[in-house]
Amino acid sequence: MIEANIYKALGDPTRLEMVKRLASGDDYTIGELSTNLGITRQGARKQLQVLVSANLIRLTPQGRETRVDLELTTLTTAKQFIAAIEQQWDQRLAALKRFAEEE
Amino acid sequence: MIEANIYKALGDPTRLEMVKRLASGDDYTIGELSTNLGITRQGARKQLQVLVSANLIRLTPQGRETRVDLELTTLTTAKQFIAAIEQQWDQRLAALKRFAEEE
DNA sequence: CACAAAGGCAACCATTTGGTTGCCTAATTT
DNA sequence: AAATTAGGCAACCAAATGGTTGCCTTTGTG
Structure with a gap:
């Protein structure tokens, strides 16, 4: 059940x-990313840590700032898991259809 | 921030x-789905309710049993949201590449 | 009819979560 | 050197979460 952590990390409005x-194309430091979220800097930092723990972002200190980068591979894993479920489902429906059509 | 709820619902090992x-192709009643999870029937039922609230499953009472069905469209929404983020990211990388290559 | 099966509902509990305030350190600016 | 900026860390708090036990209702079966 390793995947659940990823979804859990995405399952909060602030973190999402x-x-x-981060995906929007701009460069972000921790400070920049922590503004206009309706919570304090320290609150935002805690949420950021959740994303780090889920391997959704990576932090790289540079001087007195810290750069925040998206870990696309983790997001891809999450997407593919959902895709796999969809595929199982589709196969099931196809099997039902075949069953209904045979005489 | 409507999407967060979906991920939140998926973000628990029991619910996942x-x-x-449900995707595996078998038919499930509430009772069947609530076994072998390591928790009580009532505990499982509470988790099931979370999935219902997130529109990930649908419950249809039939006699004294209740059928559980997957709502594939909601899962697809979740997947597409991730895909959109990936796409934004890819476009960003492409832009960076163009920038690096121009003289 | 009597009883078993499938499920609903509510109260309760410990832990986690999402947030806060307060203070400290290290890197820059002026 | 002094002040500012970027960030870290810990304690604390209320609410949400994940689970439990206990009991009730309805539907089906011997």
Whole structure:
């Protein structure tokens, strides 16, 4: 059940917003990413840590700032897991269809 | 921030296991789905309710049993959201590449 | 009819979560 | 050197979460 952690990390409005921002194409430091979220810097930092623990982002200190980068591979894993479920489901429906059509 | 709820619902090992089972192709009643999860029937039922609230499954009472069905469209929404993020990211990388290559 | 099966509902509990305030350190600016 | 900026860390708090036990209702079966 390793996958659940990824979804859990995405399952919070603040953290999802952070991921959206990171994907938007701009460069972000921890400080920049922590503004306009409706919570304090320290609160935002805690959420950021959850994303780090789930391997959804990577932090790289540079001087007194710290760069935040998206870990695309983890997101891809999450997507593929859902795709696999969909595929199982589709196969099931196809089997039902075949069953209904045979005489 | 409507999407966060979906991920939140998937972000628990018990609930993810339920979704996996439902996708596996077998038919499930609430009772069947609530066994071998390491928790009580009532505990499982509470988790099932979370999946219902997130529109990931649908319950249809039939006599004294209740059928559980996967709502594939919701899962697809979740997948597509991740795909959109990936796409944004890819475009960003492409832009960076173009920038690096121009003289 | 009597009883077993499938499920619902509520109260309760410990832990986790999402957030806060307060203070400290290290790197820059002026 | 002094002040500012970027960030870290810990204690604390209320609410949500994940689970439990106990009991009740309805549906089907001997």
